[in-house]
Amino acid sequence: MIAIEAIAVVFGLVCVWLCIRQNIxxxxxxxxxxxxxxxxxxxxxxxxxxxxxxxxxxxxxxxxYWWLHGGRQAGTPVSRLPIRRLSASARIGWPLLVISASLxxxxxxxxxxxxxxxxxxxxxxxxxxxxxxxxARKLLETWLFWILVDLAAIGIYxxxxxxxxxxxxxxxxxxxxxxxxxxxxxxxxxxxxxxxESAPA
Numbered sequence: 255m256i257a258i259e260a261i262a263v264v265f266g267l268v269c270v271w272l273c274i275r276q277n278i279x280x281x282x283x284x285x286x287x288x289x290x291x292x293x294x295x296x297x298x299x300x301x302x303x304x305x306x307x308x309x310x311x312x313x314x315x316x317x318x319y320w321w322l323h324g325g326r327q328a329g330t331p332v333s334r335l336p337i338r339r340l341s342a343s344a345r346i347g348w349p350l351l352v353i354s355a356s357l358x359x360x361x362x363x364x365x366x367x368x369x370x371x372x373x374x375x376x377x378x379x380x381x382x383x384x385x386x387x388x389x390a391r392k393l394l395e396t397w398l399f400w401i402l403v404d405l406a407a408i409g410i411y412x413x414x415x416x417x418x419x420x421x422x423x424x425x426x427x428x429x430x431x432x433x434x435x436x437x438x439x440x441x442x443x444x445x446x447x448x449x450x451e452s453a454p455a
Contacts, residue, residue, distance in 0.1 A: 255297055256418070262290035263422045270426055273389065274433040276334060276440075281318035288314060298414055301369050302359065302379040310386060317390035324392070337441045340388075340395050348384055348395075355380045371410055378406050394441055397434035404430055 265287035272280035288310040295304035324335045340348070359380060360373035369375060385399035404427035411420035 255294060258290055259294055259416065259418050262287050262294065263418050265290070266422055267425055267429075270429045270433070274429060274436050276337075276392075276437075278318070278321050281314050281321065285311065285314040285318075294416070294419075298416065299368060299370055300375055300410075300414065301367055302363055302372070302375040306379045306382055309383065313383075313386045313390060317386070320390050321392065335392050336444055337437050338391070338393050339441065340393055345395065348388075348399075352377070352381050352384055352399075370414060374406060374410050378403050378410065381406075394434075394437050397430050397437060400430040401427065401434070 265283055269280050269284040269287055272283060288307045292304060292307045292311075295301070295307060321335050356373065356377040356379075360376035363369040363372035363376055381399050381403045385396050385403060388396035388399065404423045407423040408420050408427065411417075411423060
């Protein structure tokens with residue numbers, strides 16, 4: 255399984271780097287990664303992560319479509335979907351959703367399965383789904399959620415002896431910080447040219 259994990263790590267790093275660059279090829283690259291991790295997480299009994307990556311398959315396809323077509327406004331295609339910000343209410347609502355859903359999902363995993371680290375696994379699952387949705391919609395706050403996910407995942411995967419994957423998430427953490435800076439810079443440049451856009455998401 256170490257070979258599969260190594261391949262998944264490479265595809266994961268390339269995927270995030272392409273996301274930072276706002277390159278559409280991040281989506282097919284990410285699709286390969288999530289399929290590989292479906293198998294890996296099944297083998298180590300991280301069922302929430304396995305379910306998460308099953309959902310990721312659909313979200314990769316959605317993100318691919320949205321980045322290609324979501325920037326069309328009033329029938330006029332633009333070269334690139336613009337980065338937006340969450341509305342003030344959404345900045346409160348999404349974190350509350352993550353906390354509450356993580357507690358419920360963690361309880362279900364703890365009581366109904368032999369899942370390892372059910373609550374920590376549930377948090378990374380729920381927060382990752384939110385982060386992936388925000389990424390597909392190209393919202394700046396996606397990187398804040400990814401930073402939290404990466405911090406938690408580093409410890410979880412190290413504990414489960416998935417050392418390459420733990421190292422991958424350490425790299426993801428650095429890339430998420432770079433992504434936040436790059437996207438914020440792009441957003442500010444665009445905001446000087448147009449009125450800022452906030453999205454309810």
